[in-house]
Amino acid sequence: MSPTPSTLNVALIGFGYVGQTFHAPLIDSVDGLSLALVASSDAGKVHARLPQVRVTSDYLAAATDPAIDLVVIATPNDSHYPLACAALLAGKHVVIDKPFTVSMDEARDLVELAEVRGRLLSVFHNRRWDGDFLGAQAALRGGGLGDVREMVSRFDRFAPQPRDRWRERPGPGSGLWFDLGPHVVDQALCLFGSPQTVMADMAGLRDGAEGVVDWAQVVLGYASAGVQRRVTLHVTRLAAWHSPRFELHGTAGSWLSNGLDTQEDQLKAGMVPGAPGWGEDARPALQVVGAADPTPVPRPRGDYRQYYLGIRDALHGVGPNPVPAAEALQVMAVMECAMRSAAEGRTLRFTPA
Structure with missing residues (x-):
């Protein structure tokens, strides 16, 4: 034994x-x-x-x-x-x-x-275990959408008044791009790998933002064998009504998911991770193939516990690091390239870390 x-x-x-x-x-x-x-x-x-x-x-x-x-x-x-x-x-x-x-x-x-x-x-990077992201992965790999040429990923909040906290004061690492940007960038890299180009626009749109980013839109450009793909990442603090969280558009159809994963709200409400209902979301995604009507698609169950289970197993030598530092370094490289693109007002070639 x-x-x-x-x-x-x-x-x-x-x-x-x-x-x-x-x-x-x-x-x-x-x-x-x-x-x-x-x-x-x-x-x-x-x-x-x-x-x-x-x-x-x-x-x-x-x-x-x-x-x-x-x-x-x-x-x-x-x-x-x-x-x-x-x-x-x-x-x-x-x-x-x-x-x-x-x-x-x-x-x-x-x-x-x-x-x-x-x-x-x-x-x-816990959002790898969001139920809606797992659903997007499954839709992408399932082949029913054909060759997916476009993804839109939005992570929106509604907080029209800046709060007096470090995340919303000027300084290194502050602002919404550092807060929510890592999530959408990491998910994009998990799905499509490193882009060839990065085009970004960032701003402080709220009264009192004092130059701190509270809105960003970043377009990652991909090209392979003459085929173009675009991934649009969008974060804001001025979305009182949320657009789809994910959109996948391919040569045969589309897949859309509304609403953020449930786990953060469950944690805020005091639910114990792993309790009955943990990570479950009754809201279906929608898949449209050709000219057919939208078909409801159940969301997979999200489970942030998988991150720490992976950490435990990696430290005992029986599993891989769930988010290797080298992968997190690529996220940082995209984030920095996006900030340079926004500052210079032009599309930049992306060099992996």
């Missing part, structure tokens, strides 16, 4: 919205991971949710704690790099909430450091 893999002790650095809504409950839901330490300036908030967890206000100490195997970084974007460096240098495995870092140079440094230290480095 093979020995039972040991439990991995996890430190979660940051207990803001992302840390408490996503990471803490997902880590808790996975056998073999133990949330042993949380770094937060508000111990009372942590203990109200996790009464048995050790809490420290010293983020650097949490990143280097001798009892910790895996460090999860869910702090403001400009702190990802120094905390991840400290953790890797201390021999820890590291998960970083998206975006990876605020620059390609920082991201490359972390990839190299993880390789030198022989540690796992991964980025929490």
